[in-house]
Amino acid sequence: MNVDTLFESLNRELTANQSRPLNPAETLLLRGIWQYQTYSQIAEEVGYSPGYLTNVVAPELLHRLSDLIGQRLTKKNCRILLEEYAISQSHPKPQGRSQPLISSPGLNPNQAFTLAFPSGPIAIDSPFYIARPPIESQVCDEICLPGALVRVKAPREMGKTSLLLRVLDRAQQQGYRTVYLNLEQMDRAICADLNRFLRSLCASVTRELQLEPKLDDYWDEDIGSKVSCTLYFRQHLLEEIKTPLVLALDELHQIFEYPQIAKDVLPLLRSWYEEAKRVPIWQNLRLIIAHSTEVYVPLQLNQSPFNVGLATQLVGFTLAQVQQLAQCYGLNWSDGESAKQLMAMVGGHPVLIHTALYHLSREEQTLSQLLAAAPTPTGIYHHHLQRHWTILKQRPDLLQAFQALQRTRELIYLESSLAHQLNSMGLIDHFGDKVTVSCELYRQYF
Template sequence: MNVEEALQILDTVVFNKVNRHLKDVEIIILKGSWQGLNYDEIANNGGYTAKYLRQDVGFKLWKLLSEALGEEVNKTNFRAAVERSHLNNNNILQTELHQNISNPIKNEFLPEYPKGSVPLNSVFYIQRNLIEERCYDTILQAGSLIRIKAPNQMGKTSLLDRIIAHSNQQGYHTVRLNFLQAETTVFNDLDKFLRWFCAYVGHKLKLPSLLNESWDEYRGSIINCTTYFEDHILAEINNNLVLALDEVDRVFQYPEISQGFFAMLRSWHEEAKTVDIWEKLRLAVVHSTENYGSLDINQSPFNVGLVVELTEFTKEQIKVLAHNHQLDYNQNQLQQLMSLVGGHPYLIRLALYHLALGDITLENLLQNAPTNAGIYEEHLRRFLHTFKINPHLTQAFLEVVTAQKPVSVETISAYQLYSIGLVKRIGDKLTPSCQLYQQYFREHLQN
């Protein structure tokens, strides 16, 4: 049994016990414990404090698993406990299947936990007022470029998934590259970064690597990369290529790389206007911020192509989403929820998920939401960790949540707060994204 199989088993027993799935922070503890890590090591890897993991989350987790599995479970013995549970459940399952094979049980409706990208076939994906159709039409155009921007957890990756799926339906080649998955050493210098970039794309397309034979140190890194793409990638594929670049914000952190890399992408987009082979390449770029650092925006892909800026859900979209969760809420009830979290896609979906399960009432949800006893506790604690390691950002956001009207803060902090979704922009000023953030952080950042 591997850790993923163990997590599936534990997620099932937890859901059967308390009608919820494992939380992200619980999964972090379980994965670390499976690897034999202590709480200090798990905390360093997961971005939490060891005290919080040991005395709060861990204590509650082992107690819950003990109740769910019917035996005492702790950090040391949980692997053996999971394996015993798996064996017992297999025996029970075989017996039940034998007894009930002629009497199938009708599946009950179960909502989908809002974690990561929304699956392609999910009824919980909400269309964005023809945005998808515009993207689908654009990606079919020679040398096209789509730029998707929005704060975190607004649905950028879910939209990108659908652009990729549509491209696959046309028979196009597609390569998704998430820059968060790149090792830090890749960003040591531009030449290494571009070699890695070519190697990654070539590998995903199952093309032979000819980097060592093709890379000429006298030509320069950008010319080498461009030539390699033209001769050994675009020339070797029999259809168009959609290159989907996700989380490009990470590249902004490395000015010595971002300037050359994004200027190169811009030149590729321009080449498609005059050079046939570059018509094959279509770019989809996803980012959360407009803080491009020292990047010259006029020599980048960030002022050309189709710009898609995702906004919050409307009341009508939330009504559809509630209906898809089999919740029959009236306008007043929907307005109560929106008064707390606005139309933020993730916050709305998490609320509807718990309401659909029936493990909380709307009244209790609204009352406990801005506290550590509410459904947003884990989400809010992640931000607290961000503030803990960034006092300058803490002070900037404290100014926002304690002000009676929109305020101006230092530019870099404003971009950072917007990119992580904590603020809305009203002209050059900021206001909290929703009442949930204002109420929670006004209390916790001042303590």
């Protein structure tokens, strides 16, 4: 869809709903999101500060558009959901078909759920979350232990954030305080400066806990930002709330791109974990760190938070889990044959599975039709694939490495940093120190 046509349509809809049309800043931001740019990249191009776009323009824009289309928009799902909305407006389905109601097995049979396009984390009360035992119970049990540290590793779109939401919900039920921070939302300028990063971390946690910010009372350049940050967490946060605090740091791999910062931040997290062994108040801090790739920042063994605590790794759905999810979407795949056909194309990739089942439940096409078009520009995965292609084009080294994998079905060795980054995108699977393309969809499309 032409982006200018879409913007005209959105402005008409906003005006018709007694809301104002898009202003210039919102229009520029939405164009950048359309091109899968980061907020910092957009800001650099259009001349706004990254903080203004991230903290002022984006929340208001996404809130207004969410109200307009009746679904929660995020930066990640914005383009997909707006295009879906525009298509539904120009080609309306017969009444009752645009958003079918699905009865979820195992719940009240009289309770139906409006079927929404699967994008972003799965809400706590959603019937479409598929547990992957024993990870959920292991992590929930671990955060109940004094001074716990949990590491959740998985490629992007494998369900890390959905898992974190459920762990935090369990913690709240235990009477704990919880804070969720996504490091992907931090400005590049903050991530590149240790002092600014740690002050931002303290300020964000303080705000989430609804406490009075007192950074300047604890920050002392003579003792350094790491000690200042540690004193702030201990004396102002932990001693103030007097209950366990579960701090979830999502997308921690973002700081791997800043080795000098990572070399200070990662040992700091490790030191807080170690402090719990000798200082009781630190036992109230329970850390969960989620990341998409292995750390490729050199650290001494006794400084890394990646060799202590509970390590978990999310993997793709099994055949039984795909069948279970199909049932949630109202499909009868009990014989397993349809699930096997879909997995032959996309493996157990949760987002790709969800997307296929969503379209099939709407009876828009048969499974055979969906699979035939899947690796083409007209398939249901076009935007997902195009996003990966945009990243690969910007990184010739990654593209060259991935193309080398496509030329063979044998396991091959890739240089570690390239393998880590391709794995974080979900494009490859590791088998020991060798890798291969993760699913047939990627092999055929690229």
